[in-house]
Amino acid sequence: MISRFLLSFLLPLGLLASCGPDKHTARLTGNIKGVDQAAIIAYASAESPADGGGTDSIRLSRGAFSYDRPVSEPMLLTLVYPNFSTLTLVAVPGEEVHLSGEANRLKEVEISGGEDNELLQGFRSGNHGRSEADIRRKAEAFIRSHPKSLAAVAVFLDIFASAERLRARPDGELLDLLVKSQPNNAQLKLIAAHLRPVFATAEGAKLPRLAERTLSGDTFTDEKLKGRCALVVFSASWDSSNYRLVSKLRTLRRRFGQRLAVVNVLMDTDEEKARTRAQRDSLTNAIYAPGEYESPLARKLGVRYVPGTLLVDAGGTIVARDIDVEHLEAEVEKVVR
Structure with a gap:
């Protein structure tokens, strides 16, 4: 039988281990099956005044990892997997985001934790096996339905901004919609400032004056x-x-x-x-x-x-x-x- 003294010693340790991040920290945990030793790169999708981190390397040990990042408000965080594929998610101070999946199916990694990430996971579900054109149509509909959400910005970055060839329509139009719907999003403004010249010189646009x-x-x-x-x-x-x-x-x-x-x-x-x-x-x-x-x-x-x-x-x-x-x-x- 465990003594009362031992319980009094173990209980605080258990509470400490199970507590979430503080109000100035976003936590990212995960378990990727099929990985022994590897690293995931984490960086802010654009410099944000809310971000207290930099470009960090998250070490995986037997597929498991835990990473804390100082943030002062919800912001977008991009992960680069060992195979160089990317995933953008929402880091929220005081909340934990959990990733789970398999090493050979990284595009199907599930995201949980927080309203925006649950919304993001809803979009990602069922994308495996779809054509690129079909996913783009689905992404456009998602962004137009949720223009005020950070999840919509994450989808825009992963589907449109990361494409090899950007298009003025609908890509540029979707970016304008997001900026208009989120006028106080400083990180989004920086993303837009970087991408707008690209859209202005996308296929179908006129060559700028030189x-x-x-x-x-x-x-x-x-x-x-x-x-x-x-x-x-x-x-x-x-x-x-x-x-x-x-x-x-x-x-x-x-x-x-x-x-x-x-x-x-x-x-x-x-x-x-x-x-x-x-x-x-x-x-x-x-x-x-x-x-x-x-x-x-x-x-x-x-x-x-x-x-x-x-x-x-x-x-x-x-x-x-x-x-x-x-x-x-x-x-x-x-x-x-």
């Missing part, structure tokens, strides 16, 4: 592209696949000549490296973008990847962007006459 100084000292403007098909290329010497891109640009130059204008936006770490590369690789209309992804030109053109591209038809409409190097020639062939 007036940029080239490395040769000239001023390049969008007026020089009138009536011509153009390929705007974003590249950098630090990109390991740059040599493949340069080889493909040479092929395009030989095949299409003056029928295709190529504009090179160089996102190297310094101007001297950009200048050396432009001369060595014979890059036409070479524009240096200091600050890389944060440069004004990169932000204006919605750069998300390096190498990246904007393919523009003779009418100034963006017909494709961020085309894989292997498919670049075939895509250019569709618009150059």
Whole structure:
């Protein structure tokens, strides 16, 4: 029989172990079957004044984990699994979110804990096996039905913002709806500020006005592209696949000549490296973008990847962007006459 003294000692320990996070902390726990030792990366979907954390590594031991993050108000937290797939959930101070699932079916991991996460799980249920187009339609309907919820923002980030090719409609329209419905959401405002230039240069949009100084000292403007098909290329010497891109640009130059204008936006770490590369690789209309992804030109053109591209038809409409190097020639062939 357990003595009264022992009970009096064990009871506080049990209460301490079972208590939830304090009012300034969001807790994330989980159990992923089929994992021995691994790590999940956790980061805020955009810098938030409510966030007291950074980019953290959550260690899994035999599939189990527990992670506390300081937060002052509900916010979005994105997880990156070992297979590089992502999941966005809602972290709420004073509440615990629990994940459960299997390592070989990470897209079906179940989320529980908190109203927004339960709503999010309701959307995720039944998605396995559906086509991408079907999931997008379901996500659009969900966001339009719950525009004031953080769950809707999480769905937007996972389904629309993470897509390889963003679209002005309905993607941009859904973002505008969320911002309008959640005017006090500081994190959402930052997300929108980052994504709006991308939507403004999505397929079907017009190429923005340009007036940029080239490395040769000239001023390049969008007026020089009138009536011509153009390929705007974003590249950098630090990109390991740059040599493949340069080889493909040479092929395009030989095949299409003056029928295709190529504009090179160089996102190297310094101007001297950009200048050396432009001369060595014979890059036409070479524009240096200091600050890389944060440069004004990169932000204006919605750069998300390096190498990246904007393919523009003779009418100034963006017909494709961020085309894989292997498919670049075939895509250019569709618009150059």
